[in-house]
Amino acid sequence: MANINLSDIEKYFGENYVVRKLNLQIHDSEFVVLLGPSGCGKTTTLRAIAGLEEIDSGDILIDGKAVQNLRAADRDIAFVFQFFALYPHLTAYDNIAFPLRASGQSRSVIDTRVRKVARAIGIEQLLNRKPSALSGGDMQRVAIGRALVRRPKAMLMDEPIGALDAKMRESMRTELKRLHFENGSTTIYVTHDQVEAMSLADRIAVMDEGVLQQVGTPTEVYRRPKNLFVAQFIGSPVMNVLPGRVQAEDGRIKLFLADAAEGFDFAGPVPPQFTGTEDGLMIGVRPEAVQVARDERAGYIPIEAHLIEPLGAYDIVDLKLGSQFLRARTASGFVAGPGQTIWAHVEESQTHFFSSQSGSALEVPGN
Amino acid sequence: MAHVRLEGITKAFGGHTAVSGLDLEIEDGQFFVLLGPTGAGKTTTLRLIAGLERPDSGIIYLDHQNVNGWSPAQRDVALVLQQFSLYPRYTVRENLEFPLKSPARRWTRSQIAARVARVAAIVRVEHLLDRKTDRLSGGEMQRVSIGRAIVRQPRIFLMDEPLSNLDAKLREALRAELKDLKSKLGATFLFVTHDQIEAMSMGDRIAVLHAGRIAQVGTPYEMYNEPSDVFVAGFVGTPTMNLLNAEISDGTALAIAGRFEFRLDGAARARFAGANGPVTVGVRAEDIRIGPDEAIEAVAHGVENQGVEKIVTLRISDCLLRATVPAANPIAIEDRVRFSFVEERLHGFDATTGLNLRRRQAIIPGRTLP
Numbered sequence: 001m002a003n004i005n006l007s008d009i010e011k012y013f014g015e016n017y018v019v020r021k022l023n024l025q026i027h028d029s030e031f032v033v034l035l036g037p038s039g040c041g042k043t044t045t046l047r048a049i050a051g052l053e054e055i056d057s058g059d060i061l062i063d064g065k066a067v068q069n070l071r072a073a074d075r076d077i078a079f080v081f082q083f084f085a086l087y088p089h090l091t092a093y094d095n096i097a098f099p100l101r102a103s104g105q106s107r108s109v110i111d112t113r114v115r116k117v118a119r120a121i122g123i124e125q126l127l128n129r130k131p132s133a134l135s136g137g138d139m140q141r142v143a144i145g146r147a148l149v150r151r152p153k154a155m156l157m158d159e160p161i162g163a164l165d166a167k168m169r170e171s172m173r174t175e176l177k178r179l180h181f182e183n184g185s186t187t188i189y190v191t192h193d194q195v196e197a198m199s200l201a202d203r204i205a206v207m208d209e210g211v212l213q214q215v216g217t218p219t220e221v222y223r224r225p226k227n228l229f230v231a232q233f234i235g236s237p238v239m240n241v242l243p244g245r246v247q248a249e250d251g252r253i254k255l256f257l258a259d260a261a262e263g264f265d266f267a268g269p270v271p272p273q274f275t276g277t278e279d280g281l282m283i284g285v286r287p288e289a290v291q292v293a294r295d296e297r298a299g300y301i302p303i304e305a306h307l308i309e310p311l312g313a314y315d316i317v318d319l320k321l322g323s324q325f326l327r328a329r330t331a332s333g334f335v336a337g338p339g340q341t342i343w344a345h346v347e348e349s350q351t352h353f354f355s356s357q358s359g360s361a362l363e364v365p366g367n
Numbered sequence: 368m369a370h371v372r373l374e375g376i377t378k379a380f381g382g383h384t385a386v387s388g389l390d391l392e393i394e395d396g397q398f399f400v401l402l403g404p405t406g407a408g409k410t411t412t413l414r415l416i417a418g419l420e421r422p423d424s425g426i427i428y429l430d431h432q433n434v435n436g437w438s439p440a441q442r443d444v445a446l447v448l449q450q451f452s453l454y455p456r457y458t459v460r461e462n463l464e465f466p467l468k469s470p471a472r473r474w475t476r477s478q479i480a481a482r483v484a485r486v487a488a489i490v491r492v493e494h495l496l497d498r499k500t501d502r503l504s505g506g507e508m509q510r511v512s513i514g515r516a517i518v519r520q521p522r523i524f525l526m527d528e529p530l531s532n533l534d535a536k537l538r539e540a541l542r543a544e545l546k547d548l549k550s551k552l553g554a555t556f557l558f559v560t561h562d563q564i565e566a567m568s569m570g571d572r573i574a575v576l577h578a579g580r581i582a583q584v585g586t587p588y589e590m591y592n593e594p595s596d597v598f599v600a601g602f603v604g605t606p607t608m609n610l611l612n613a614e615i616s617d618g619t620a621l622a623i624a625g626r627f628e629f630r631l632d633g634a635a636r637a638r639f640a641g642a643n644g645p646v647t648v649g650v651r652a653e654d655i656r657i658g659p660d661e662a663i664e665a666v667a668h669g670v671e672n673q674g675v676e677k678i679v680t681l682r683i684s685d686c687l688l689r690a691t692v693p694a695a696n697p698i699a700i701e702d703r704v705r706f707s708f709v710e711e712r713l714h715g716f717d718a719t720t721g722l723n724l725r726r727r728q729a730i731i732p733g734r735t736l737p
Contacts, residue, residue, distance in 0.1 A: 037534060165404070166562075167607050174669040174680050174687075181669075181700050194535070199671035199678070219694070222674040235674050238536050288675045307546055309568035312591035312604045313653045313691075316568070318543060325543075329675070333588070338550070 002063050002153035002186045003028050004049060009058035011044055011210075018044045020210045022058070029184040031177075035197040035233070036207035042190045043158055045207075049188060050156050051075050062153065078147035082159040084139040086131040086146075092138075093118075093127040096145045103150075117145045120179060137168040144179070154186040162191065173199050194234045198222065206230050223350075228282065228359040231352060237287045237316050240326050243356065244283035246270045255346065257283055259322035265299035268348025271362040281362075282354040287316060289350035290328035292335075293343040300343035305335045319344055369430050369522035369555050370395045371416060376425035378411055385411040387579040389425070393523075393572075398549045398556045402566040403576035404602070409559045412576070413525050416557065418442045429522065445516035449528040451508040453500040459511050460496040463487065466519045482518055489548060490514040506537040510544075517548070523555045530565060542568050563603045567591065575599050597647055597721040600714060606652045606678055606689045612718065613648045615639060620648060625686030627663050634711035640724040642715060649714030652678060655690035657698075661707040667698055681706060 009022040019041040026032045034042040047053035049060055051072030060068045067075050086095050093114060100110045118124045121141045131139055140160055147155055161172045177200050180187055191197055197204045198218045206213045206221060206229070214226040225231035231239050242257045246266070253270060254263030271281075293300055306325060307318040310332060317335050318325040319342070328344060335342060353362040371393040378386050386408040393399040401409040414420045416427060418439035426433050434442055445466075453462050463483045467474045474482070487493045490510040500508060509529060516524055526545075530538045546569050549556055560566055566573045567587040575582040575590065575598070583595040594600035600608045612623040618636060621628050631639060639646060657679065668682035672694065679698055681688045690706060692698060715724040 166605070167601070170605070170607055173671065177669050177671065178700075192534075195673065198673055218672040218674070222672075222694075232536065236535065236539070238539055286675070307543055307550075309542065309546070310587045310591075311564060311567050312587070313651070332591075 003061075004154060004186060004188070005059075005061040005064075006045070006049070007059040007061065009045065009048065009060065010056050011041070011048065011053070012056055017041075017210045019048075019055075022210075022212055024205055024212065024215065026186060026188060029186055031180050031187045031189065031200060031202045033189045033191060033197040033201035033204050034207060035191060035194060035204050036213075037192055037233070039209075040207040041210040042192075042207050046156050046158055046188060046190045049154075050077055050079050052079075076153045078150060078152035078155050080140075080143050080147045080155065080157040080160045082162045084131070084136075084143040086139060086142055088131050091128050091130055092123060092134065092142045092145075095131070095142055096127075096149050099146060099150045113149055114145075117149045120148070120182060121145050122175070135168075136164050137172055140164065140172065141175075144176075148179075148183065148185070152185065154188065157187065157189045159191055160189075161196070162193070169196070176200060195236065198234070204234075206233060208233075224361070225284075225352065226361050228284070228354050231284050231354070231361075235286055237327055237329070239284045239286045239352070240290070241282055241284045241354070242321070242324055242326065244281050246281065255283065255351070257321055257326065257346075258324035260301075261322070262301045264301060264344075264346050266346075266348060266351070267299075268351060269364040271353045271364050273362075280356045282356045282359075284352035284354060285326070285346045286350060287327045287329040289347040290319070290326060291345045291347055292317075292328055292330050293345075294334075295343065297343050297345075300345040302341050303344045305338055305340050305342060307338060308335055317342075370428075371523060371555065371557070372428040372431075373412070373416070374426045374428070376412070376415060376422045376427065378408075378415060378420060378422050384579055386415075386576075389579075389581060391574060391581065391584070393555060393557060395555055396553050398546065398558065398569055398571045400558045400560060400566040400570035400573045401576055402560060402563060402570075402573050402602070404561055406578075407576040408579040409561075409576050410527055413527055413557060413559050416442075416523075417444050417446055417525050443522045445519070445521040445524050447509075447512050447516045447524065447526040447529045449531050451505075451512045453508060453511055453515070455501040456499065458497050458499055459487075459492055459503070462500055462511055463496075463514050463518050466515060486514045486518045489517070489551065490544075505533050506541065509533060509541065513545070513548070517552060517554075520554075523557060526556065526558045528560055529558075531560075531562070538565075545569060564605070567603065575602060577602075593723070593725075594649070594714065595723050595726050597649070597716045600649045600716070600723075604651060606691070608714070609650045609652065609655075609688045610716075611648050611650075611686060611688070612645065614645055615643050620646070622648070622683075622686060625683035627683050627686075629663065629708060630710075631713075632710055635708075635713050638711070638713055638725060639715035642717075642724050645718035646724065647716040647718055647721070649716060650688070650708050651712065652689045652691040654709040654712040655681070655688065655706050656709060657690055657692055657696075657704055657706045659705060661705040663707060664703065664705055667700055667702045667704055670698055670700055679704070 004026040006022055006024045009019055011019040036042050048055045059066050096114045097110050123141050161169045203217055204221050205215045208229050214230045221234050244257045247254050253266045255266040256263040303319040305317050306320045309316040315330050315332055317328045317330050373389050373391040376389040403409050415422055464479055467479045490513055492510050530541050573590050574584045577598050583599045590603045613620045618631050619628055620631055665681035665683045667679050669680035671678040676691045676694050679690045679692055
């Protein structure tokens with residue numbers, strides 16, 4: 001159990017920043033995910049907390065105590081890597097027991113704790129097997145068990161399920177979250193996979209190019225992204241982002257996207273500085289916020305379907321908007337085929353406005 | 368443009384049979400996807416069609432001609448692989464010109480220029496034509512690779528996991544581009560992948576391969592809604608279809624692990640083809656209803672926010688089931704919830720063979736029933 005406080009962390013190679021002025025507070029028992037593309041500085045940050053990497057400036061505080069000058073072994077933190085670093089000649093039991101034996105615990109204490117951890121991670125029946133006789137998922141369970149058995153102050157995980165196949169990742173996600181729910185250790189988890197981040201995190205810290213972009217609950221980063229990077233990194237299918245303009249016509253507000261001739265009726269609030277025809281506005285709409293109808297409907301505009309991607313539970317339809325496309329999530333089979341015209345509208349409460357210069361989200365009144 | 372037919376193809380490497388008795392037909396102008404896990408025989412099948420491997424038995428037809436003895440060049444196929452094989456010191460333009468400059472093909476300089484310009488527009492690399500390929504991003508490189516494949520109008524495009532090394536956002540964009548490309552070119556595509564989302568979103572037809580054999584051939588809609596066996600059911604769709612062992616008697620099913628009962632009324636009964644005794648019941652996450660008045664009690668074992676919806680793992684004794692609920696649902700871990708199945712959407716499989724009970728009588732292409 002631990003609070004971890006990162007204060008003005010910086011790390012650079014020559015002229016290039018790997019991590020820049022990073023401030024992040026992780027509360028006791030919290031599950032925080034560092035999310036970003038490769039090279040964004042997330043792994044460097046994690047390794048710095050573990051003591052595997054030195055930082056150039058800033059403070060790393062664990063329970064209020066600066067640890068940046070302590071050795072990794074003295075920080076009381078457990079680390080799980082993407083590639084299971086198990087001892088191949090030892091059984092699962094001995095792999096998990098290893099850290100306890102190294103610290104000189106009695107045999108009965110070790111046995112109790114190994115079995116307790118094994119039960120928590122669901123590998124009691126595999127304890128006598130060697131790693132070579134385990135599946136990828138089971139090996140990673142053993143690695144997690146070995147990290148947990150020491151009851152460290154904090155667990156750090158670097159893409160621990162990234163090397164597993166899709167189905168295994170899905171079930172390991174549920175298990176990892178359950179494990180955290182049951183033992184409550186402070187956890188920092190690194191991934192590039194937004195689905196993992198959304199599923200597991202209490203809070204997500206989104207990073208890009210060494211800079212923290214946004215910190216928030218999964219709902220916050222999904223519903224209120226602070227900038228275009230976060231908006232398009234989180235969510236699948238990706239949020240539609242199109243150049244747009246807001247125009248008042250006959251006392252009503254119209255939203256024009258891309259170079260489409262017709263605008264959507266828009267009843268929601270718009271950024272105050274953009275009620276004219278100025279350039280510089282980017283408009284973001286998630287595919288599920290594009291509402292569709294088969295017949296003409298007030299406020300909807302007719303749009304031709306260009307492509308349909310059936311994904312089983314739903315379809316993704318590319319709608320032709322001038323020379324660009326607006327992707328909509330529809331019920332399976334809603335659009336019969338390419339070339340069909342349907343009516344579409346964007347949901348006001350889920351329409352995002354960004355400055356095309358800075359990429360930052362623009363405030364709208366009452367939001 | 369080509370029609371492809373495989374008839375009884377078997378290929379072994381040493382003692383390992385990679386594909387076994389494979390029958391497959393790809394229509395002219397179709398986007399055909401071979402889908403399966405690692406080791407299913409997908410890449411071997413593709414290499415056999417390309418002429419890079421020879422089958423041990425069986426016949427490969429291109430446009431109704433037996434091409435078993437033809438070299439890869441004679442077959443006139445274009446390959447796009449996961450690893451972009453571009454010439455690093457050449458510009459994008461030179462890479463695109465390369466297939467047209469082969470001595471076997473006689474193109475004039477102006478024909479070459481016109482074709483390169485057209486292809487560059489199709490794969491959206493016009494602004495990059497004079498850049499060296501080692502200065503391109505992953506997505507740009509893969510677009511150039513695809514451009515190089517289409518520049519010479521081969522009979523068929525063979526693509527082996529071309530999107531696997533790209534990040535999620537780029538994969539999504541290129542998926543739509545490839546599908547669009549197919550409709551522009553009207554060409555025949557054979558696309559190999561282990562990613563069911565790619566298969567579903569792009570394929571006109573999909574063949575699911577499992578251990579060197581075809582488990583099912585059909586449209587994405589059929590794969591998802593009428594899986595022919597438990598393997599296809601579990602492989603296609605995310606979250607993975609819930610599969611539970613149950614025992615049917617007198618129209619009531621008893622799930623074995625969780626020890627809970629549910630009625631199989633009208634529609635559901637037909638889907639189990641009147642089976643009695645042990646079965647495997649399949650239910651997709653979106654076909655589980657959650658609400659205070661539903662029939663079966665469970666505990667929320669896990670809750671995963673996915674933005675547009677949440678995945679709730681339901682625990683009933685020691686049985687876990689995944690269900691999707693709208694993101695706004697405030698359900699939390701360890702909450703008590705009630706659920707039921709959308710009965711007309713249940714899937715029934717034979718407990719021993721794994722075959723869909725409704726398909727037991729039907730003939731599934733490329734497969735011998737036990």
